[in-house]
Amino acid sequence: MTDSSKLLYRTVLPAGAHWSLRLRRGTALRLTDIRGGANVGMLFYNPENLLERYNAPDTMKCQHTFRLTTGHCLYSDMGRIFCGIEQDSFGWHDTVCGTMNAQLTEQRFGASDYQQARNDRHQNGYDSFLVELTKYGLDKRDLAACLNVFSRVSADEQGNLRLESPALPGASVTLRFAMDTLVVLHTCPHPLSQAGAYPRSPVEIALPADLAPLPEACLTREENRRGQANNALYYLGTIAPAGTIAPAGTMLGDSHAAPAQECHHD
Template identity: 45%
Template sequence: MTHHYEETLPGGGHTSLVIKKGQILRLTDSDGGANVSLMLFNAHEKSERLNLPDTLKGQHTARLGAGHCLYSDMGRVLAAIVTDTCGWHDSFGGVLNAAEVAEKYGKGRYQELRNGFHRNGMDNLLVEMGKWNLMLEDLPMVLNLFSKVTVDEKGRFTFHSQHSAPGSMVELYAPMDVLAVLTALPHPMDPEPEYSPRPVELSLREASDPQGLTLCKTSRPENLRAFQNIERFAV
């Protein structure tokens, strides 16, 4: 299997890349307990981006995993989750800003910690977005891969620690050219008091007929229509 791109995203790191039509991005939680905050944009028209409310409503679930699709605000599939050994990915938690990270973990300044300083999700994502001429007003909701958050009957959130085991993996198939922006930082609801972001392995490969794509297209009638919209409004 030929990989076009492989990278270890260190804990606290951030990156961005274009997943071309017909390619799969694999993310692997090598050590366990990782969290990756992910944003998706139409690579050719970045005003079109991931819409998590539509993603959840269209598929009648708040638990995203294999067989689910990630919708854009134009009703198209930006990515399909074709493989998933983790079983649950969170769409509620968002990311922390600098003040929230300082409140939770302490100041963690570069002056004392050098490259181990406490990074925050908002700034990390904005750094990557700036490389693509995107700014704060372009910051959408994020999907937190490898994290599980449940909601009880009274609307209370519960974060499930160590949900992702070492080696857990998720694969995202792109049916259109997609810009992915991501950062590897602790989930905002993670109760761990120490700042300890975990690394994630990334790889990109061609997959014109990926296993699991049929399930994504057929798990909900809305999904098939969202795939059809890709051709109807092709860029």
């Protein structure tokens, strides 16, 4: 668990839940798999222009990778960097397989509804994303291929995909944001999950108190340096003095804006 004295915010999201948050650039988001075996489906949007969203194909292609881990950046469809993976104790996160819908969830884990199971019903990732997206005026047309944190997927020589061993208790990943970002996530099962029962692994969500730019580990590739240059052009006119980060829309000398706002979860 994270030291709460060094946090701006902390919550524990149960399995089968959904949540969203607008994060300011320079802030970090740390996810911790408390019991092991969790999956966190994530989508990212530009809150100033919700048509700009996470692009999984470009994220993999420009960094020549199938897996995502420390040092990789997550790209928008405008060639900008939403965030970089600053820290990762798990080592492999999927961004290929998408999310599970209601039909597949029922086939895999059995029928379950609120009248029978209350908050322990079998939530699915597709509908969970939609619940959060509607809070911002978005709908199913705005869904994109998602990131699945704590899920390692491998491919054999025939191209068949398989979900590998789950994360151990305490596995964590930290994202450092390079632009203001609307984060939408759920804690529903991965679509390749073969668990015998609906997974019940809670996830800690924490916002560390520090502000910082992308770490150098995320800027070793020329492609990522170009992505950072695209971010700089987007925020032209909001450059802060050395060692500080000016949120979009602020003038030099202004205090830092609140690092997070519009938090929602069920």
